Amino acid sequence: xxxxxxxxxxPATAPSIAGARPTRQRRAVASALQSFDDFRSAQDxxxxxxxxxxxxxxxxxxxxxxxxxxxxxVDMLRTEEGEAIYRRCSTSHxxxxxxxxxxxxxxxxxxxxxxxxxxxAAQHGFTDVSHTLEIFGTCPTCA
Amino acid sequence: xxxxxxxxxxPATAPSIAGARPTRQRRAVASALQSFDDFRSAQDxxxxxxxxxxxxxxxxxxxxxxxxxxxxxVDMLRTEEGEAIYRRCSTSHxxxxxxxxxxxxxxxxxxxxxxxxxxxAAQHGFTDVSHTLEIFGTCPTCA
DNA sequence: TTCTTCATGAGAATCATTCTCAATGCGATT
DNA sequence: AATCGCATTGAGAATGATTCTCATGAAGAA
Numbered sequence: 001x002x003x004x005x006x007x008x009x010x011p012a013t014a015p016s017i018a019g020a021r022p023t024r025q026r027r028a029v030a031s032a033l034q035s036f037d038d039f040r041s042a043q044d045x046x047x048x049x050x051x052x053x054x055x056x057x058x059x060x061x062x063x064x065x066x067x068x069x070x071x072x073x074v075d076m077l078r079t080e081e082g083e084a085i086y087r088r089c090s091t092s093h094x095x096x097x098x099x100x101x102x103x104x105x106x107x108x109x110x111x112x113x114x115x116x117x118x119x120x121a122a123q124h125g126f127t128d129v130s131h132t133l134e135i136f137g138t139c140p141t142c143a
Numbered sequence: 144x145x146x147x148x149x150x151x152x153x154p155a156t157a158p159s160i161a162g163a164r165p166t167r168q169r170r171a172v173a174s175a176l177q178s179f180d181d182f183r184s185a186q187d188x189x190x191x192x193x194x195x196x197x198x199x200x201x202x203x204x205x206x207x208x209x210x211x212x213x214x215x216x217v218d219m220l221r222t223e224e225g226e227a228i229y230r231r232c233s234t235s236h237x238x239x240x241x242x243x244x245x246x247x248x249x250x251x252x253x254x255x256x257x258x259x260x261x262x263x264a265a266q267h268g269f270t271d272v273s274h275t276l277e278i279f280g281t282c283p284t285c286a
Numbered sequence: 287t288t289c290t291t292c293a294t295g296a297g298a299a300t301c302a303t304t305c306t307c308a309a310t311g312c313g314a315t316t
Numbered sequence: 317a318a319t320c321g322c323a324t325t326g327a328g329a330a331t332g333a334t335t336c337t338c339a340t341g342a343a344g345a346a
Contacts, residue, residue: 021311057325059303059305063304078221082225082226084302084303097263110263120253126280127280127283127286128286130280131278132223132277133260133275134274134275136274138270139267166293184333202336203293289344289345290346291344293340298337299334299336300333304329305331306329308325308326309324310325310326316318316319
């Protein structure tokens with residue numbers, strides 16, 4: 001690597017990791033996340049970056065995605081096969097209706113579900129509660 | 144997945160695989176599943192068998208558990224790390240409240256959730272719908 | 287028993303993910 | 317600009333769960 005030209009970018013659009021250095025790689029991952037709407041695996045995102053000319057190591061993609069997920073800046077969920085997939089996060093807590101075939105995603109909210117799961121957990125004395133709720137199906141286009 | 148296809152099968156307590164030979168190994172796995180109440184990984188169950196004298200290959204444990212899960216004879220879910228864990232199935236469709244620390248499990252039902260997720264999926268034209276809903280927390284004993 | 291087919295298991299292969307650690311980049315400070 | 321300190325990077329190795337291969341073994345039928 002020879003020349004490293006410094007480009008001025010707008011810092012507000014893409015998510016950044018709190019207390020971390022805004023490196024080229026992290027910006028690239030954050031920006032890649034803005035370029036699709038469905039859930040993608042870390043490897044998919046890595047390929048995407050490579051194909052778009054940005055060279056970012058696979059380890060770094062994993063690390064960055066995890067940091068973003070921990071920070072609540074991206075949604076992370078698991079396919080039925082257990083693979084982690086990521087997607088840029090809209091605002092609040094929500095769940096997903098995901099097409100098994102094409103990955104198309106619809107965000108859905110279920111306030112009742114939230115309350116229900118919290119109350120069920122409380123009834124049994126469980127604390128520090130979290131839950132996962134994802135709906136998988138075949139979307140009309142793929143059917 | 145709301146199908147309730149009742150086939151008349153063996154009335155015994157331990158599940159068997161439809162259209163498969165009842166071998167020593169499959170019986171051993173099915174019986175091991177009766178010996179615990181929480182969720183265990185395939186490898187855990189393999190160890191359990193080995194320690195109890197039954198020699199069953201790891202591949203066979205995986206194959207058998209998968210077949211049983213496909214058949215709806217055991218519950219299979221994934222930890223937050225994506226590892227598959229299994230447990231003997233009680234009767235109908237239900238969800239779980241699982242202790243992150245000790246694995247203790249409480250089965251819970253949420254008829255409202257079922258209806259809600261089916262209707263949400265239908266609203267968006269999704270078919271062949273399945274959903275996952277698990278609650279993780281810390282149980283009173285472990286807190 | 288003999289035959290046909292399914293099941294088993296030891297180890298290799300696969301696949302996602304994590305780890306290692308030397309080299310590099312960032313930013314604050316001279 | 318030169319420099320120091322430390323977070324970050326990335327290539328490849330390591331890990332760990334799961335699946336596959338295929339020669340051998342067991343089950344049921346004829």
